[in-house]
Amino acid sequence: MAVAANTLLHVEHLTMRFGGLVAVDDLSFDVNEGEITALIGPNGAGKTTVFNCITGFYHPSEGRLGLRHGDAAVWETLEALTASGARYRSQHGGTLFLLERMPDYLITHRARVARTFQNIRLFPGMTVLENLLVAQHNPLMRASGYTLLGIFGLSSYGAAERAAIEKARAWLDRVGLLDRADDPAGDLPYGAQRRLEIARAMCTDPVLLCLDEPAAGLNPRESAELNELLLSIRADLGTSVLLIEHDMSVVMEISDHVIVLDYGVKIADGPPQAVRNDAKVIAAYLGVADEEEVAEVEAEVG
Amino acid sequence: MSAVGRESEHPHAPRGPARPVLPAPARSRLASAVRDSAVTAALAFGLFLPLIGFETVTNIRNEVTLQTRWPLLFAITAAMGFGRMFYTLTLEPAIRRRALRAAGAPSAWRARAGRLFVPSAIAFIILYPAVVLLLTGASGALKWIDNFGIQILIYVMLGWGLNIVVGLAGLLDLGYVAFYAVGAYSYALLAKTFGLAFWILLPLAGILASFWGILLGFPVLRLRGDYLAIVTLAFGEIIRIVIVNWVDLTNGYAGIGGIPRPTFFGIPFSADDDGFAAVFGLEFSPLHRTIFLYYIILALALLTAYVTVRLRRLPVGRAWEALREDEIACRSLGINTTNTKLTAFAMGAMFAGFAGSFFAARQGFISPESFTFIESATILSIVVLGGMGSQIGVAIAAVVMIGGTEIMRELDFLKDVFGQTFDPTQYRMLLFGFAMVVIMVVRPRGLISTREPSVFLHERKTISAELVKEGRG
Numbered sequence: 001m002a003v004a005a006n007t008l009l010h011v012e013h014l015t016m017r018f019g020g021l022v023a024v025d026d027l028s029f030d031v032n033e034g035e036i037t038a039l040i041g042p043n044g045a046g047k048t049t050v051f052n053c054i055t056g057f058y059h060p061s062e063g064r065l066g067l068r069h070g071d072a073a074v075w076e077t078l079e080a081l082t083a084s085g086a087r088y089r090s091q092h093g094g095t096l097f098l099l100e101r102m103p104d105y106l107i108t109h110r111a112r113v114a115r116t117f118q119n120i121r122l123f124p125g126m127t128v129l130e131n132l133l134v135a136q137h138n139p140l141m142r143a144s145g146y147t148l149l150g151i152f153g154l155s156s157y158g159a160a161e162r163a164a165i166e167k168a169r170a171w172l173d174r175v176g177l178l179d180r181a182d183d184p185a186g187d188l189p190y191g192a193q194r195r196l197e198i199a200r201a202m203c204t205d206p207v208l209l210c211l212d213e214p215a216a217g218l219n220p221r222e223s224a225e226l227n228e229l230l231l232s233i234r235a236d237l238g239t240s241v242l243l244i245e246h247d248m249s250v251v252m253e254i255s256d257h258v259i260v261l262d263y264g265v266k267i268a269d270g271p272p273q274a275v276r277n278d279a280k281v282i283a284a285y286l287g288v289a290d291e292e293e294v295a296e297v298e299a300e301v302g
Numbered sequence: 303m304s305a306v307g308r309e310s311e312h313p314h315a316p317r318g319p320a321r322p323v324l325p326a327p328a329r330s331r332l333a334s335a336v337r338d339s340a341v342t343a344a345l346a347f348g349l350f351l352p353l354i355g356f357e358t359v360t361n362i363r364n365e366v367t368l369q370t371r372w373p374l375l376f377a378i379t380a381a382m383g384f385g386r387m388f389y390t391l392t393l394e395p396a397i398r399r400r401a402l403r404a405a406g407a408p409s410a411w412r413a414r415a416g417r418l419f420v421p422s423a424i425a426f427i428i429l430y431p432a433v434v435l436l437l438t439g440a441s442g443a444l445k446w447i448d449n450f451g452i453q454i455l456i457y458v459m460l461g462w463g464l465n466i467v468v469g470l471a472g473l474l475d476l477g478y479v480a481f482y483a484v485g486a487y488s489y490a491l492l493a494k495t496f497g498l499a500f501w502i503l504l505p506l507a508g509i510l511a512s513f514w515g516i517l518l519g520f521p522v523l524r525l526r527g528d529y530l531a532i533v534t535l536a537f538g539e540i541i542r543i544v545i546v547n548w549v550d551l552t553n554g555y556a557g558i559g560g561i562p563r564p565t566f567f568g569i570p571f572s573a574d575d576d577g578f579a580a581v582f583g584l585e586f587s588p589l590h591r592t593i594f595l596y597y598i599i600l601a602l603a604l605l606t607a608y609v610t611v612r613l614r615r616l617p618v619g620r621a622w623e624a625l626r627e628d629e630i631a632c633r634s635l636g637i638n639t640t641n642t643k644l645t646a647f648a649m650g651a652m653f654a655g656f657a658g659s660f661f662a663a664r665q666g667f668i669s670p671e672s673f674t675f676i677e678s679a680t681i682l683s684i685v686v687l688g689g690m691g692s693q694i695g696v697a698i699a700a701v702v703m704i705g706g707t708e709i710m711r712e713l714d715f716l717k718d719v720f721g722q723t724f725d726p727t728q729y730r731m732l733l734f735g736f737a738m739v740v741i742m743v744v745r746p747r748g749l750i751s752t753r754e755p756s757v758f759l760h761e762r763k764t765i766s767a768e769l770v771k772e773g774r775g
Contacts, residue, residue, distance in 0.1 A: 055634065108636035115634050123627035125770030126620075127755045127763070133617075134624040135635045140617040147618045147645070151609060157616070161757075169759065181759040186769035204636055 003075040008033040014063035023049040025264040036241040038251045041261035047244045056104035070094030114206035116197045124186025132168035135203035171199040191222040215247040335390040343383030459603040461684040461696040463653030469691035471646035472626025472773015474531040477538025481511040481651035483673035485658020490558045500564035511655025512648040519647035557669025626773035689748025
């Protein structure tokens, strides 16, 4: 089974069971490199569970989650890597990761998948700038000689920290929070906290950015700004984005590819226009049993 | 009618700290104060009736008889009632006004005083032995340098060490004294068995203590909050009980005596010809060693402070604070929370190990009595009272709590007031508890509850305590 060349994340037969409840059932999909992929579905469809599996917060009951860095030829080693029992392997000018085998922090650190949360998880008592520096923990840790050298001021840590601050400054400029850099993150208004969380995730240099309802609680103007931010991230850095979203103005406007989940099963997968007109999707969103009823409900609503 | 209407909404409204002071009429405030004090007096009466109202006395025929102490009971009840009235009428409005003022920006004068405080405090501590010598002479100085100076500095150091674990990383550790004990017994046993010098054993004791810190860290990594506190408490007791029972090694309850004292870089503090006094042409005095020990513990404490300040600006220190704020977010940013927690435990334990080996060298005798749970509780209350994460606050709290208990021994004039049988040290814990209640009412997050950011882009802004999380393991 060949994996398409521009596939970044290849999810196969992902199943997550909590006791008797099957939250995600045999789900397979691909996230393409340099695209914005939206994962949508009614409440309780299992979207966040999929996210938690991809980012290592849950270990899937079954399934394989392959992620590629570098050359697409590395996909050919997928079966060999799976058989070897290793977490990741570099070959053919690329590296292939099996995310289901990795703990959460290594997925961000090595496989470079960053995420945000549905209920914002900033460090409220630390400043905006400190939030972005914590996100650069691993490179700074190396620069400080794993603390041992940094504590005596022996290493080039100073230069590394200045570079990290510069990077944070660039991101703050981009999300329009530069003048609030020294304020505690918990003091920011809600929309700014959302933007800061995205900037913080981007400071980990991800190849794949997973956003869990980034537009939740935003007003239409803020949603439009979010669209611009995500499009600029894709355009300037080539970072692929996977997002869960209920706000259809965001989903339909910016995504290249939409996957629809209902009760843990994929019911549609394709470009936004095709998904929008898919009868199964409409049925799931309207909460009716089958496609015939959709016409009736639509007629009633007008 | 209008007064009654306003009164009913005034005293029962929630008493938030930032609630504006309403210009309530004096009559209604007095009425609510009277009602409050009546309730307090009734509660006090109910509580103290069995405790103070009755007393069992064995009479001359060896019979137990029940006696009443009505005057004392009524005096205490009245005192509680009037105390409460005093609080509602004067202190409470003052606290509320202060809370309102604190919401505004701190004045420039306070900012300048804050900047000058640390250098002047360090200068005072360095000059302290000389000041004491001038004021009290050689005979009185020993007590002031040893009981106050060294004793307080040991607790300052322990407080700063625990501050890393509790204040920065937000891991509630109730068994901190275990690492203090490991440091003390490491020094005592290795010095007595192998005759190694203090300066070699000091780092070794720190390493051994941090090794035990990591050993404790592993099983408690998954625990949070109350569960973490209970397991660390148990760990502290296990270490003590092992020390008590492993008589072959530790000599059990009898303790270890004759521990070699630190030398002045090889020159012992003795009255011999090659002792410190003879070598430097001084008259022998036990004060020399005490002053030397004072500067050792001062250097160790300052080292702790310096390392903590540096660590806060390094990625590991920021990761500790981030861990306290939100562990899940830390994991999503690629931070290995296991290692981060273990380094916090190891670092805190290391400083306790240093302090422990110093303690053993200073005392010359150690026994399990010195490492009971109450020590852990004292150190933790220093950290909590000082304000978690604040080094200055912790130092002030250590001075107040340890210096306060020591000064109780000095209050002999109270015997003239309360009679010769009065022993002020007996009331130590009572005053201790009272001071804590007062601080927790006035400053619920400790003396210095604000957080200083570790880095800034434009200007350093202090972060208010409401935003800083306390960490729950």
